[in-house]
Amino acid sequence: MNAALGELRQRLGEITDLVRIQSLQYWDLEVWMPPRGQDARASQLATLEAIIHARQIDERIGELVEELEPHAASLPYDSDDACLVRAARRDWEKLRRIPNELATELARAGAESYQAWVSAREESRFETFRPHLERMLELKLRLVECFAPYDDPYDVLLDDFEEGMRTDEVRAIFARLQPEITALVAEHAATTDEDDFLRGPFSVPQQELLSRELIGRFGASWDAWRLDLTVHPFAVPFGPGDIRLTTRYSETDLNSLFTAMHECGHGLYEYGVSPSLDRTPLGTGASSALHESQSRLWENVVGRSLPFWRWFYPRLQDAFAEQLGEVSVERFHRAVNRAQRGFIRVDADETTYGLHVILRFELEQELVAGRLAVKDLPEAWNARFFELMGLEVPNDRLGVLQDSHWAGGSFGYFPTYLLGSVLSVQIWEKALEALPDLDEQMERGDFAELHAWLRENVYALGRKLTPAETIDRVVGGPIDPEPYLAYLRGKLSALAAA
Amino acid sequence: MNAALGELRQRLGEITDLVRIQSLQYWDLEVWMPPRGQDARASQLATLEAIIHARQIDERIGELVEELEPHAASLPYDSDDACLVRAARRDWEKLRRIPNELATELARAGAESYQAWVSAREESRFETFRPHLERMLELKLRLVECFAPYDDPYDVLLDDFEEGMRTDEVRAIFARLQPEITALVAEHAATTDEDDFLRGPFSVPQQELLSRELIGRFGASWDAWRLDLTVHPFAVPFGPGDIRLTTRYSETDLNSLFTAMHECGHGLYEYGVSPSLDRTPLGTGASSALHESQSRLWENVVGRSLPFWRWFYPRLQDAFAEQLGEVSVERFHRAVNRAQRGFIRVDADETTYGLHVILRFELEQELVAGRLAVKDLPEAWNARFFELMGLEVPNDRLGVLQDSHWAGGSFGYFPTYLLGSVLSVQIWEKALEALPDLDEQMERGDFAELHAWLRENVYALGRKLTPAETIDRVVGGPIDPEPYLAYLRGKLSALAAA
Numbered sequence: 001m002n003a004a005l006g007e008l009r010q011r012l013g014e015i016t017d018l019v020r021i022q023s024l025q026y027w028d029l030e031v032w033m034p035p036r037g038q039d040a041r042a043s044q045l046a047t048l049e050a051i052i053h054a055r056q057i058d059e060r061i062g063e064l065v066e067e068l069e070p071h072a073a074s075l076p077y078d079s080d081d082a083c084l085v086r087a088a089r090r091d092w093e094k095l096r097r098i099p100n101e102l103a104t105e106l107a108r109a110g111a112e113s114y115q116a117w118v119s120a121r122e123e124s125r126f127e128t129f130r131p132h133l134e135r136m137l138e139l140k141l142r143l144v145e146c147f148a149p150y151d152d153p154y155d156v157l158l159d160d161f162e163e164g165m166r167t168d169e170v171r172a173i174f175a176r177l178q179p180e181i182t183a184l185v186a187e188h189a190a191t192t193d194e195d196d197f198l199r200g201p202f203s204v205p206q207q208e209l210l211s212r213e214l215i216g217r218f219g220a221s222w223d224a225w226r227l228d229l230t231v232h233p234f235a236v237p238f239g240p241g242d243i244r245l246t247t248r249y250s251e252t253d254l255n256s257l258f259t260a261m262h263e264c265g266h267g268l269y270e271y272g273v274s275p276s277l278d279r280t281p282l283g284t285g286a287s288s289a290l291h292e293s294q295s296r297l298w299e300n301v302v303g304r305s306l307p308f309w310r311w312f313y314p315r316l317q318d319a320f321a322e323q324l325g326e327v328s329v330e331r332f333h334r335a336v337n338r339a340q341r342g343f344i345r346v347d348a349d350e351t352t353y354g355l356h357v358i359l360r361f362e363l364e365q366e367l368v369a370g371r372l373a374v375k376d377l378p379e380a381w382n383a384r385f386f387e388l389m390g391l392e393v394p395n396d397r398l399g400v401l402q403d404s405h406w407a408g409g410s411f412g413y414f415p416t417y418l419l420g421s422v423l424s425v426q427i428w429e430k431a432l433e434a435l436p437d438l439d440e441q442m443e444r445g446d447f448a449e450l451h452a453w454l455r456e457n458v459y460a461l462g463r464k465l466t467p468a469e470t471i472d473r474v475v476g477g478p479i480d481p482e483p484y485l486a487y488l489r490g491k492l493s494a495l496a497a498a
Numbered sequence: 499m500n501a502a503l504g505e506l507r508q509r510l511g512e513i514t515d516l517v518r519i520q521s522l523q524y525w526d527l528e529v530w531m532p533p534r535g536q537d538a539r540a541s542q543l544a545t546l547e548a549i550i551h552a553r554q555i556d557e558r559i560g561e562l563v564e565e566l567e568p569h570a571a572s573l574p575y576d577s578d579d580a581c582l583v584r585a586a587r588r589d590w591e592k593l594r595r596i597p598n599e600l601a602t603e604l605a606r607a608g609a610e611s612y613q614a615w616v617s618a619r620e621e622s623r624f625e626t627f628r629p630h631l632e633r634m635l636e637l638k639l640r641l642v643e644c645f646a647p648y649d650d651p652y653d654v655l656l657d658d659f660e661e662g663m664r665t666d667e668v669r670a671i672f673a674r675l676q677p678e679i680t681a682l683v684a685e686h687a688a689t690t691d692e693d694d695f696l697r698g699p700f701s702v703p704q705q706e707l708l709s710r711e712l713i714g715r716f717g718a719s720w721d722a723w724r725l726d727l728t729v730h731p732f733a734v735p736f737g738p739g740d741i742r743l744t745t746r747y748s749e750t751d752l753n754s755l756f757t758a759m760h761e762c763g764h765g766l767y768e769y770g771v772s773p774s775l776d777r778t779p780l781g782t783g784a785s786s787a788l789h790e791s792q793s794r795l796w797e798n799v800v801g802r803s804l805p806f807w808r809w810f811y812p813r814l815q816d817a818f819a820e821q822l823g824e825v826s827v828e829r830f831h832r833a834v835n836r837a838q839r840g841f842i843r844v845d846a847d848e849t850t851y852g853l854h855v856i857l858r859f860e861l862e863q864e865l866v867a868g869r870l871a872v873k874d875l876p877e878a879w880n881a882r883f884f885e886l887m888g889l890e891v892p893n894d895r896l897g898v899l900q901d902s903h904w905a906g907g908s909f910g911y912f913p914t915y916l917l918g919s920v921l922s923v924q925i926w927e928k929a930l931e932a933l934p935d936l937d938e939q940m941e942r943g944d945f946a947e948l949h950a951w952l953r954e955n956v957y958a959l960g961r962k963l964t965p966a967e968t969i970d971r972v973v974g975g976p977i978d979p980e981p982y983l984a985y986l987r988g989k990l991s992a993l994a995a996a
Contacts, residue, residue, distance in 0.1 A: 017545035020538065021519060028522055033740060036722040040518065040737020043777070047515035051549060224534040239538020242531060279541070 157412030272459025292420020655910030770957025790918020
């Protein structure tokens with residue numbers, strides 16, 4: 001039994017190494033690679049993916065799991081070994097349905113497509129990106145067919161990010177959220193602009209300094225973390241002591257602070273996984289929605305709260321005395337929470353954000369179901385955006401080309417952002433039960449107890465349990481949109497009354 | 499035949515991909531990785547090396563080569579395919595002598611050892627590095643034994659950098675060089691310092707700008723090249739359109755300009771390999787000495803020449819008017835060529851540089867022969883350094899800890915620097931035959947014809963021929979120290995007379 005477990009752990013450990021090596025390849029592609037490095041990189045990613053996938057579906061893993069299952073069943077359900085055997089079984093069963101050639105081709109096409117997206121976005125020209133997106137969608141549809149029969153083709157894609165969740169569950173949650181959010185936006189969206197002080201100019205080096213200071217206080221430790229620049233911000237771990245965040249800066253707003261807090265939330269999750277799970281498929285976050293619950297919690301529930309700004313705002317005023325010296329903390333807090341219709345998802349306020357996600361979720365389903373062709377996507381985007389937000393999209397850069405997800409083939413990711421927002425409030429309520437003076441702690445700039453509570457109750461678990469099991473363990477029930485709606489309503493009413 | 503060739507090319511192409519992936523792992527380790535990323539990175543490097551090595555020694559490669567050799571023999575000797583089959587045979591025969599476990603362990607230990615070296619150098623504390631160096635040496639000695647019987651154990655290590663060259667050949671060349679260089683240094687080394695203007699301060703951003711401008715003029719193209727910062731500068735390609743150089747800056751000297759030109763030489767070599775050789779084991783420089791011939795050519799034969807500075811010095815004076823405004827180009831040129839005894843190899847002038855290399859070559863041989871223990875290395879270094887240079891080494895940072903090579907297990911690399919200097923002059927003489935007005939071109943800041951000549955006559959060949967064959971093809975004979983000595987003598991006499 002020990003021999004089998006040892007062999008399984010070794011095989012999964014090597015796969016983990018290779019996946020992290022692949023992550024570095026992608027990270028470098030987005031952060032540093034010169035444009036003409038693209039062909040060689042696409043070839044490298046394809047070669048590596050072929051090796052990873054072949055190892056993931058190796059028959060020997062199936063044999064070892066088979067051998068270990070009786071032993072695992074005799075262990076406590078949430079022991080590391082029992083969880084490892086269960087996850088290994090699920091991953092192996094799932095991945096072996098995918099032909100190696102398809103997995104490889106997805107890696108190659110994704111790298112090529114990413115570069116095309118960067119150019120297309122820069123030129124604001126969808127046509128540059130279109131053939132690549134068509135290719136990615138075609139490959140993804142071939143992937144979907146590997147899992148036939150299915151209730152909904154989108155289920156297959158969603159499963160890569162939110163294992164076990166069904167599209168109709170997401171639809172039900174979003175159906176509850178959408179009219180409420182739309183009503184909140186209608187009620188609270190600013191008709192006139194009183195927030196000129198948020199337009200800067202804010203020096204980029206100062207923004208970087210503040211970003212680092214902030215997330216350092218949250219728990220990022222610079223002997224194990226990095227913060228670099230990309231077109232589209234993200235977070236990725238290469239090991240328990242190597243957490244990479246990326247961000248971007250604009251002189252004309254302070255969004256970089258929220259981006260840094262968002263990516264820091266992802267980083268803290270990975271950083272907090274129990275060391276006993278390292279180099280196993282359990283040594284990472286449980287799902288995208290759980291991951292987004294942490295990015296959104298640190299970005300919004302913490303980072304757009306009044307207690308937080310009571311602590312940090314004087315520091316911000318020091319840095320930008322000219323722009324903010326005369327602006328009170330209450331006014332600043334109101335401004336960064338104002339419901340405001342805008343084009344860019346990642347720059348959206350907490351309330352309208354949900355509408356951006358719902359738009360993408362709907363379009364993805366139509367693409368996957370074949371009801372919408374890629375060539376008609378910009379038009380469909382703009383039309384639906386107008387319905388949801390009441391704004392005419394002026395160009396593709398501010399519309400369909402703004403996000404990198406589809407370029408990399410990540411269809412099915414978007415809904416997890418809003419699910420994450422929903423979950424973040426459920427988790428926050430649990431944290432508040434344990435730490436009733438959280439507001440006072442934040443006003444002192446003290447995040448140690450919050451970080452410790454989250455680490456102990458969420459992060460340490462890693463991927464030991466399924467997403468649904470993890471959520472149940474943390475919040476004592478399923479995903480529930482009501483606390484999130486109550487939180488939004490409460491916050492906006494308080495701001496309106498102030 | 500076509501099928502066999504296709505399969506061989508595919509296998510070698512995938513190995514090339516994996517080696518470049520590994521190069522990115524090492525590059526990131528030195529450029530960006532936070533210190534606590536070390537354990538995960540060492541594990542990743544070991545896992546990847548095990549895969550690469552297993553593929554390199556796959557029996558199937560031997561079978562394919564066997565099948566293709568008659569066909570290859572019927573082709574012109576220097577046709578791509580004939581060269582590919584020959585190199586594949588040599589690489590396969592060589593690498594299969596090394597057990598996979600040893601190759602893997604070398605990769606893991608090298609990564610760990612590199613980090614220990616960085617810390618040890620920072621603290622100037624050899625003891626921090628000692629156990630790692632002992633481990634690397636022990637592993638390297640196990641590697642040497644894989645190639646028994648041998649004439650000289652050092653031959654085995656040298657072969658990794660200068661395939662086919664024997665230690666006694668190097669010794670003979672160095673025996674000719676050492677007394678001559680020592681005499682030149684004794685005659686020309688400055689006893690008093692007249693070069694205070696070289697001490698700065700020189701703003702680092704300005705140095706970076708100048709470095710980029712310079713190597714851009716040499717042929718670096720920023721859509722395919724990068725220049726980043728490391729403790730120890732190096733150059734590495736990840737593909738024909740992805741050339742990475744690293745450098746370092748100090749406010750108190752202008753060495754960064756020479757470092758940039760040096761690494762650019764390496765980069766131009768890789769950048770100029772014939773595209774038909776990409777993704778094969780021939781798609782890289784022919785050997786370390788040939789590589790260093792190019793780094794040293796651009797750094798010294800070009801970069802320390804008076805015509806070059808007649809072009810670039812006004813630009814330098816613009817950037818550093820306060821320090822250099824009153825200094826003539828002749829005086830500046832004399833200063834950057836002054837033979838001056840110093841501690842750091844990479845900061846050495848062109849003449850004393852050879853003595854730094856000879857020191858390392860001798861110590862390496864003693865370590866490998868077991869005549870010198872690692873624990874006694876600092877003492878041996880300092881004693882031998884005093885003999886060669888007449889200087890007391892004040893600390894290990896300025897002594898035995900200055901170079902990263904041994905940390906990574908690169909015993910046998912050092913002699914190729916001096917062989918490269920020797921070769922650079924032989925190659926320069928050939929270039930001058932073809933382009934008699936090179937001096938005038940350099941005075942105009944025009945390096946296009948030189949770059950084109952080198953690309954056509956050296957770079958494009960890649961590794962199609964053995965190092966000795968390549969050298970013979972380029973300069974019409976073997977490595978010969980006489981032109982180099984004549985060049986040094988001529989340069990120093992002219993400077994002394996001026």
